Amino acid sequence: GSLTRRAQEHTRGTELAERAMEQSVDLARQLGAAIVGFVVEPDMPLPNVGTQPSAYQRQREQHEVATDTHAHAVLTRFGEMARAAGVGFSSRHIRSDRVDQAIADLAQELDCDMIVMTTHGRGAFGELLFGSHTKNVLAKSRVPLLVLR
Numbered sequence: 001g002s003l004t005r006r007a008q009e010h011t012r013g014t015e016l017a018e019r020a021m022e023q024s025v026d027l028a029r030q031l032g033a034a035i036v037g038f039v040v041e042p043d044m045p046l047p048n049v050g051t052q053p054s055a056y057q058r059q060r061e062q063h064e065v066a067t068d069t070h071a072h073a074v075l076t077r078f079g080e081m082a083r084a085a086g087v088g089f090s091s092r093h094i095r096s097d098r099v100d101q102a103i104a105d106l107a108q109e110l111d112c113d114m115i116v117m118t119t120h121g122r123g124a125f126g127e128l129l130f131g132s133h134t135k136n137v138l139a140k141s142r143v144p145l146l147v148l149r
Helices: 002-031 053-084 099-109 124-130 132-140
Strands: 035-041 089-095 115-118 145-148
Touching: 002 035, 002 053, 002 115, 002 145, 035 053, 035 099, 053 089, 099 115, 099 132, 115 132, 132 145
Parallel strands: 035 089, 115 145
Antiparallel strands: none
């Protein structure tokens, strides 16, 4: 059912993220580079017509706690892996529905040498060659982009 599918997607996403973190740390170690771990979590959708403001506020607060908790867990794990390999690490976390723009903006702000992104690359020719966030970052940034699957 739907719950099983979501659990499988979460597990695959977690495995992909873990692999991507390992590969990023290994690459940074080989290049003598540092890593900025960056997590962009989605904003809370706007309320439907008729939603009570107090109910929406509660949902918004729960969403913010859940996304902050997830980002913190991912970035803590990434930082631990980097430090264990002797790689410098810092992290950022924001909430935005403009994932691609947030990534491109931060890469420019920090004068990054490379952006490393992950994609599931599943079906329909790798989500028509990698997926919308990846394609949009490529279009919006002049920083080299390494895509991990």
